[in-house]
Amino acid sequence: SGNVSAADPIKLTYANFPPAPTFPCIQMERWKGEVEKRTNGKVAVQTFPGGTLLPAKNIFDGVVAGTADIGNFAMSYQPGRFPISEAIDLPLGFPSAKVASMALYDLIDKYKAKEFQDVKILTLFTCPPANIMTRTPVKSLADLKGMELRVGGTQADIIKLLGGIPVAMPQSDTPEALQKGVVKGHVSSMEVLKDFNYAAYTANVTIADLWVVTFAVVMNKQKWESLPDDVKKVLDDLRTEQAQWTGKYVDDHVLEAIKWSKEKYNLQIFELPAKEKAEMPKLLEPIIAAYVKKVTAAGLPGDQIVKDALALKEKYAKEYK
Amino acid sequence: MELLEKLNNFLNKSFLVIGGIAVLALMTLATGNVCLRIFGMPYRGAYELASFLGAVVTAFALGYTQKKKSHIVVDILSATFPDRVKRVLDGVGYLIAMFFFAVISWVILRWGLRIASCGEVSETLKIVFYPFIFCVATGFALLSLTLVIDFLGTFRKKGSQ
Amino acid sequence: MVGVIGIVVMFAVLFLFRIPAAFTMMIVGFLGVAYVTSFKAALGMIGPDLWNIFSNYGLTVIPMFILVGEFVHYGGYNNSLYYATYRWFGHYRGGLAITTIMACAAFSAISGSNTATAATMSSVAIPEMKKYHYHPMLNAGSVAAGSTLGVLIPPSIVLVVYGLYTGQSIGKLFFGNIIPSAILTVLIAATVFYICFLHPEWGPKGPKNTWRERIKALPEILDILILFAIIMYALFTGVVTATEAAAASCALGLAICLIRKKLSWKGFIASIADTLRISCLVFMILAGATIFGRFLAVTRLPFEAASIISSLALPKWMLLWLILICYIIGGCVMDALAFLLISLPIFFPLVTQMGYDPIWFGQVICIVTTMGAIMPPIGICCYVVAGMAEDIPLGTVFRGAFYYMPSYIISIIILMLFPYWTVLVLSNLVR
Ligand code: NA
Ligand code: NA
Numbered sequence: 001s002g003n004v005s006a007a008d009p010i011k012l013t014y015a016n017f018p019p020a021p022t023f024p025c026i027q028m029e030r031w032k033g034e035v036e037k038r039t040n041g042k043v044a045v046q047t048f049p050g051g052t053l054l055p056a057k058n059i060f061d062g063v064v065a066g067t068a069d070i071g072n073f074a075m076s077y078q079p080g081r082f083p084i085s086e087a088i089d090l091p092l093g094f095p096s097a098k099v100a101s102m103a104l105y106d107l108i109d110k111y112k113a114k115e116f117q118d119v120k121i122l123t124l125f126t127c128p129p130a131n132i133m134t135r136t137p138v139k140s141l142a143d144l145k146g147m148e149l150r151v152g153g154t155q156a157d158i159i160k161l162l163g164g165i166p167v168a169m170p171q172s173d174t175p176e177a178l179q180k181g182v183v184k185g186h187v188s189s190m191e192v193l194k195d196f197n198y199a200a201y202t203a204n205v206t207i208a209d210l211w212v213v214t215f216a217v218v219m220n221k222q223k224w225e226s227l228p229d230d231v232k233k234v235l236d237d238l239r240t241e242q243a244q245w246t247g248k249y250v251d252d253h254v255l256e257a258i259k260w261s262k263e264k265y266n267l268q269i270f271e272l273p274a275k276e277k278a279e280m281p282k283l284l285e286p287i288i289a290a291y292v293k294k295v296t297a298a299g300l301p302g303d304q305i306v307k308d309a310l311a312l313k314e315k316y317a318k319e320y321k
Numbered sequence: 322m323e324l325l326e327k328l329n330n331f332l333n334k335s336f337l338v339i340g341g342i343a344v345l346a347l348m349t350l351a352t353g354n355v356c357l358r359i360f361g362m363p364y365r366g367a368y369e370l371a372s373f374l375g376a377v378v379t380a381f382a383l384g385y386t387q388k389k390k391s392h393i394v395v396d397i398l399s400a401t402f403p404d405r406v407k408r409v410l411d412g413v414g415y416l417i418a419m420f421f422f423a424v425i426s427w428v429i430l431r432w433g434l435r436i437a438s439c440g441e442v443s444e445t446l447k448i449v450f451y452p453f454i455f456c457v458a459t460g461f462a463l464l465s466l467t468l469v470i471d472f473l474g475t476f477r478k479k480g481s482q
Numbered sequence: 483m484v485g486v487i488g489i490v491v492m493f494a495v496l497f498l499f500r501i502p503a504a505f506t507m508m509i510v511g512f513l514g515v516a517y518v519t520s521f522k523a524a525l526g527m528i529g530p531d532l533w534n535i536f537s538n539y540g541l542t543v544i545p546m547f548i549l550v551g552e553f554v555h556y557g558g559y560n561n562s563l564y565y566a567t568y569r570w571f572g573h574y575r576g577g578l579a580i581t582t583i584m585a586c587a588a589f590s591a592i593s594g595s596n597t598a599t600a601a602t603m604s605s606v607a608i609p610e611m612k613k614y615h616y617h618p619m620l621n622a623g624s625v626a627a628g629s630t631l632g633v634l635i636p637p638s639i640v641l642v643v644y645g646l647y648t649g650q651s652i653g654k655l656f657f658g659n660i661i662p663s664a665i666l667t668v669l670i671a672a673t674v675f676y677i678c679f680l681h682p683e684w685g686p687k688g689p690k691n692t693w694r695e696r697i698k699a700l701p702e703i704l705d706i707l708i709l710f711a712i713i714m715y716a717l718f719t720g721v722v723t724a725t726e727a728a729a730a731s732c733a734l735g736l737a738i739c740l741i742r743k744k745l746s747w748k749g750f751i752a753s754i755a756d757t758l759r760i761s762c763l764v765f766m767i768l769a770g771a772t773i774f775g776r777f778l779a780v781t782r783l784p785f786e787a788a789s790i791i792s793s794l795a796l797p798k799w800m801l802l803w804l805i806l807i808c809y810i811i812g813g814c815v816m817d818a819l820a821f822l823l824i825s826l827p828i829f830f831p832l833v834t835q836m837g838y839d840p841i842w843f844g845q846v847i848c849i850v851t852t853m854g855a856i857m858p859p860i861g862i863c864c865y866v867v868a869g870m871a872e873d874i875p876l877g878t879v880f881r882g883a884f885y886y887m888p889s890y891i892i893s894i895i896i897l898m899l900f901p902y903w904t905v906l907v908l909s910n911l912v913r
Contacts, residue, residue, distance in 0.1 A: 013780075019647040020647070020826075021647070021648070021649060046782060048779060050647065050826075052775075052776075052779045053776065053779055053780065054527065055530070055531065055534045057530070057534070058527070058530035058531065058534065061432070061435070061526060061530060062523075062526055062527060062530070064526070065522055065523050065525065065526020065527070066519060066520055066522055066523040066526065067515070067519060067523040067524070067526050067527040077444055078441050078444075079441070079442050079443075079444060079447060080439075080440040080441045080442040080447075081439050081440060081441040115439070146361055148358070148361075148363065152444070153365075153368075153369065153443070153444030153445030153446075154444050154445070156365050156445055165361065165362070165363060165365075166365050167363055167365060168365045168366070168368055168369065168444070168445040169368060169723075170368060170539050170540065172540055172642060172643075173539075173540070173723050173725065175642060175645060175652040176642065176652065176723055177723050179652060179653050180719075180723075182358075182721070182722070182723055194649070195649050196645075196649060197645070197649055197650065197651045197652070200651050200653060201653075298440075337755060337758060340758045341751075341754040341755070341758065344545050344549060344754060344757055344758065344761075345754070347542060347545065347546065347729065348546060348549065348729050348732045348733050348736075349733070350729075351542075351546070351725070351726050351728075351729030351730070352726075352729050352730045352732070352733040354726065355716075355721065355722050355726050355729075355730055358721075359721065368539050369539075371539055371542050372537045372538060372539040372542060373537060374542070375536065375537060375538070375539070375541065375542035375545065376533065376536040376537035378545050378758060378761055379536045379545075379761055379762050379765040380536055381758070382758035382759060382761065382762035383762055383766075385755070385758065385759060385762075386758075386759045386762040386763055386766075389759055391759050391760070391762075391763050391869055392502030392503075392504055392505065392763055392766060392869075393502055393503050393504070393763065393767070393865045393868050393869050393876055394500050394501070394502050394503065394876075395496045395497060395503050395506075395859060395876060396500060396875070396876065396877075397497065397875075397876065397877040397880075398497045398498065399497070399498065399499070399500050400875070400877075407500065410498075410499055410500045411500050413499070414499050414500050414501040414505075417501065417509065418501060418502075418505050418509070421505070421508070421509050421512075424525075425528060425529070425532065428525050428528060428529040429529040429532065429533065431529070432529040432530055432533070453537065454533055457532065457533055457536055457537075461532075
């Protein structure tokens with residue numbers, strides 16, 4: 001309400017779900033800063049971290065309905081809904097967030113995913129690869145046998161195939177469960193060692209580069225159409241750049257978290273034996289096969305999508321060595 | 322009117338039975354999972370199923386809770402109003418709430434249909450969960466129906482006075 | 483501005499109309515969001531929001547704890563519990579109310595939420611204190627104040643949220659909490675003494691019993707003590723999480739009632755019907771507070787209020803009190819936990835920048851948030867107590883609970899005067 005004059009900035013609301021200090025919100029604040037700077041204050045972004053405007057699983061629908069103009073959400077937490085990005089969720093062994101983010105970006109671009117037809121994609125990125133963090137060292141897959149590990153629900157099958165016992169516990173119960181030993185460890189990207197202080201409970205890491213979680217930042221279509229061309233151009237120019245920035249930021253953040261955990265909790269890092277590393281793709285093959293079967297049944301070229309995802313992984317892994 | 326009331330009572334009672342079964346299932350599931358975990362084989366869908374059962378528990382009690390007038394009214398001021406004013410206010414309140422929850426029921430139903438059509442499944446078990454969303458929509462529909470009965474009831478009391 | 487109008491409208495409807503508080507918050511919140519954004523946007527928000535609250539795993543603890551309370555109640559164990567307590571402490575004025583507060587504190591060590599504590603303890607304590615002629619104000623007030631300990635004493639939703647949102651160690655937060663919660667529990671119990679000093683007839687003295695009579699009253703409550711001991715043991719050895727402890731105590735409670743043939747079929751059905759009814763009313767209040775909180779979030783009122791305060795050039799201690807007052811007001815107009823989520827990103831960096839210890843600040847925030855649950859007009863614990871005690875009006879619960887406000891303030895002052903001895907001495911023991 002009130003008078004709308006040329007001097008009034010265009011207000012955009014941006015909903016996000018994790019706590020403010022985590023990387024999805026840091027990238028949001030960075031994006032806000034860049035947009036406001038590059039449009040010379042023509043656009044003002046209001047950010048809502050921590051699910052204060054929309055809860056995690058309602059962000060996509062909320063943006064379509066217009067509750068928020070922009071929203072960042074994790075595609076991986078809504079299985080079945082974003083079939084193309086699910087290829088990046090597969091255990092393909094992405095070495096870093098930057099590589100996975102760029103692969104995700106290109107893959108969604110190539111297949112013009114129809115699940116996004118109601119929105120404008122502003123950027124796409126992933127978290128760093130998930131690794132195994134435990135109370136007692138895991139030096140080989142044998143150590144993993146029968147170990148209860150907390151995972152986000154979506155990736156439980158991967159842990160099962162590796163011999164562990166996945167416990168799909170909500171994030172809010174995790175600290176208590178780790179502290180008391182209800183679970184013996186957890187599998188996720190490693191920034192949580194510092195961000196949630198999990199290094200205090202699990203000071204052993206086994207590098208396995210299991211999976212990444214995929215995120216999308218989308219904008220309400222009508223809102224996008226209503227923007228002036230120069231603003232549209234600024235946002236379009238930021239798309240790839242933001243994906244790269246976020247990937248690099250969070251990769252660096254993991255390194256920092258590891259350094260911090262080493263100093264504070266004497267974090268130990270282990271690698272699986274070379275033989276087991278080589279066997280991993282074969283162990284995890286059923287998951288990829290199930291994905292191909294599922295999306296092929298839905299009328300998508302499943303085989304080709306996986307092939308493309310792997311090719312993109314190779315390409316960007318070389319590029320960002 | 323009487324027929325409507327009978328239908329409403331029947332529905333509230335049946336929903337209460339389903340809700341009761343859900344609450345016992347919730348207890349059994351969570352306790353069972355503790356036992357399974359002691360033996361080193363926890364059921365990984367336990368958390369997810371528990372949350373879906375929880376939704377059924379609350380949603381199916383919506384009508385009954387209204388029928389029992391258990392929702393808390395802040396009547397610090399309005400308790401001092403004359404009876405006739407109170408009854409008019411009650412009637413208006415029922416009417417507003419009835420309309421509101423009918424809309425809510427419809428919104429949740431529509432959103433459930435959307436989840437059904439876009440193929441979203443649950444995170445851990447990868448099962449379709451829209452039927453549970455429909456349960457919540459049904460619960461709100463019954464709440465709305467119960468409010469219709471309450472609204473009509475305010476007229477009856479006036480007549481009998 | 484819209485936010486302030488919305489709050490005024492909400493209170494006007496709350497007090498003048500006879501629409502349930504949960505419905506009022508939901509309707510005003512919904513219309514507010516529709517006004518600020520659009521009707522379509524509000525519709526798009528409310529459906530999934532309600533689903534999210536109803537299907538929240540963390541909240542399933544509520545029906546479970548209510549159910550175990552009902553089993554214990556209909557199994558007649560309440561009766562025995564309070565009979566035994568009366569034999570032991572009934573000859574002190576307010577003895578049962580103090581016992582209730584201690585029971586709340588003990589129960590809080592199982593439950594992470596104040597609403598679950600309020601619901602369970604109301605079903606256990608209120609009818610019994612009534613039987614021994616306790617005044618409704620002391621009766622309901624002590625349960626409401628005692629139940630706020632649910633979020634203070636670990637496991638605590640507020641401390642977990644605070645830990646996750648600020649990256650502080652949950653272990654440190656829980657350890658640092660021991661002395662503050664002891665202080666508050668003692669102060670709340672002392673308040674009962676004070677109330678009985680002001681109004682001796684509110685908590686009547688019972689006859690003094692011989693030791694023989696006292697000991698004779700114990701075997702009856704042994705079952706419940708065993709149940710409690712098993713659950714506490716499971717909880718502390720890490721066999722179960724808090725949420726599972728609720729379900730397990732439910733199953734065990736039912737088993738004990740059945741083995742002892744204490745629960746009739748009718749009692750069983752009544753337990754379940756009551757559980758559904760009370761869970762529903764608690765969930766609807768939580769949903770109402772959430773939807774209204776969404777409206778305040780879209781108006782950005784809490785964000786702006788918080789950032790104005792953080793930009794003021796004031797001495798450290800004044801700024802800290804301003805922040806606390808902000809939490810108290812936030813606790814008046816919306817659910818305290820929702821306000822915590824909105825305000826922490828703004829206040830936390832400021833407070834640490836001023837040089838306050840984050841673990842210590844967590845305890846202070848926890849006490850303030852705890853108090854919010856009995857602050858009128860949106861005091862969730864008081865709503866639940868009034869919902870359970872059908873013959874005690876909401877106003878009486880709020881007035882009864884109001885006596886305990888100074889104990890929260892005094893606790894905070896003690897924490898401010900002795901940050902080391904109250905918090906850090908223990909939290910520093912944990913890595
Ligand atoms: Na607690
Ligand atoms: Na409050």
